[in-house]
Amino acid sequence: MEQKKEIYSAYTEILKEELMAAMGCTEPIALAYAAAIARRELNDLPDKVLVQTSGSIIKNVKSVIVPNTGHLKGIPAAVSAGIVAGNPDKELEVIADVSKDDIKNIEKFMQEKEIVVEHLDEGIIFDIVITLYKGEDYAKVHIINSHTNVVLVEHNHQILKSSDCLNDMPSDTVKYELLNMKDIWDYINHVELVDIKDILDRQIAYNMAIAEEGLQADYGANIGKVILSSDANSLKARAAAMAAAGSDARMNGCELPVIINSGSGNQGITVSVPVITYAKELKATDEQLYRALALSNLTAIHQRTPIGRLSAYCGAVNAGAAAGAGIAYLSGGDYEAVIHTVVNALAIVSGIICDGAKASCAGKIAFAVEAGILGYNMYMQGQQFYGGDGIVKKGIEDTLKSVGRLGKDGMKGTNEEIIKIMLE
Structure with a gap:
């Protein structure tokens, strides 16, 4: 009987964990989410953006249109949307509330700011590191293995969040x-x-x-x-x-x-x-x-x-x-x-x-x-x-x-x- 209760509880929690709302393809949205978190910690628009990401993320973002960007494609568009107009509290709906002015500012940001994309090959299939720079200040966010699994938030050498949770699934508490x-x-x-x-x-x-x-x-x-x-x-x-x-x-x-x-x-x-x-x-x-x-x-x-x-x-x-x-x-x-x-x-x-x-x-x-x-x-x-x-x-x-x-x-x-x- 206890085993049946455990299974019932686990399956119910799995459905609640997995059936999340998301706007747009989830890999570019994960990039936007990481960028929005970094932007909040930097508390300013950056002059330079460094995007380091695994090949599988590059593969899944390269050809898909990012919603609420005026039909822009690719990593720079996803990251720019998160920086300019993202609300990290909304997780995979991070760029759901984007205005027409925001769309213009996203494209302007892409044109005016330096956005560097590097292939990160650390043996992790799902790997995103985004670092925003403003003068001598910086903010860094690291996501691993699932779209909202933030394992590091760092601001000017101060670790604001650190986790060793490397699960492929969204929660290490669900069985x-x-x-x-x-x-x-x-x-x-x-x-x-x-x-x-x-x-x-x-x-x-x-x-x-x-x-x-x-x-x-x-x-x-x-x-x-x-x-x-x-x-x-x-x-x-x-x-x-x-x-x-x-x-x-x-x-x-x-x-x-x-x-x-x-x-x-x-x-x-x-x-x-x-x-x-x-x-x-x-x-x-x-x-x-x-x-x-x-x-x-x-x-x-x-x-x-x-x-x-x-x-x-x-x-x-x-x-x-x-x-x-x-x-x-x-x-x-x-x-x-x-x-x-x-x-x-x-x-x-x-x-x-x-x-x-x-x-x-x-x-x-x-x-x-x-x-x-x-x-x-x-x-x-x-x-x-x-x-x-x-x-x-x-x-x-x-x-x-x-x-x-x-x-x-x-x-x-x-x-x-x-x-x-x-x-x-």
Whole structure:
């Protein structure tokens, strides 16, 4: 009984920790957040900015539009936005409240101030150090491994904050190691909805709003619209299109917030929007939708935990498989249906690489969602991939361990090569 209470508490806290609001791609927002903290400590606009960051951050910021900047891209834009107009108290919504004058001042700051970007190669995948200089004064902020994990704040040689917390997850007090599919299934079927309703309501509202925006306006390559133009009557196509449209908007400057999953807005959209789309079509009850979303969110987090926040392994893959799990639940599937859906989906699309945040993320999301749905349809027709088929192992947990190993260790070299290609 005590073990069940511990698991219940841990899973509830994981959902609360992970399902945060964020505006824009979370890596440039992490840069803006660090810069805003440094600006507050310096208490003045700097003359010079030094940005030292790992290759994976460079990769994920290089091609994405930073919201509330007048469609500026890249590291200097993200950092300048944080310095000029950021509110660090709002964390991943640090640049949510930017005025038209602020946008002009952000561009002016970029043009007039010296902003130096250096590749920081200390063996840490997620690594950001920002130092602001004003005459002989300086302020430095260091973030490691997750978007708001500030391990150092320093002002003129005075250490204002120091931490040795090097966790890949946002909190070292929440027990991510307790995650497993069997207990996730038990949790989502028995959780008191009052404990998770508020955060899931916000996920539904925010992520569907940005998906609708992606279909209405012109963003990136308009993947969502392309899918619907060829197959508007298929529920599977609509689910993939809606998720892709959310990414279309988010990657290309939309100023609406999203509820993230595993540190990623694209993953947050992918685990939720297809499930919500299916729930509407199937006329699911609110309770069924909440339980399906709890399943998809926790399944995605469980897959991503051993990989870490950033990798050459595309996060849409685990999010799409998790969406398939939620759809399986809504369709009346039992535990066996859910775990086979996840394994089947991972066997199909685990080779998709992450080459940074940009417009093509929407296409990868669409394929990942379709793989999740295909994984469920396979199970319903008595088909599955078996242990020994490539990286698939016997049993869901061993398969997830294989995928985690692939994403974290196996693709290190791939990540390094992608970064080299992008920096040429």
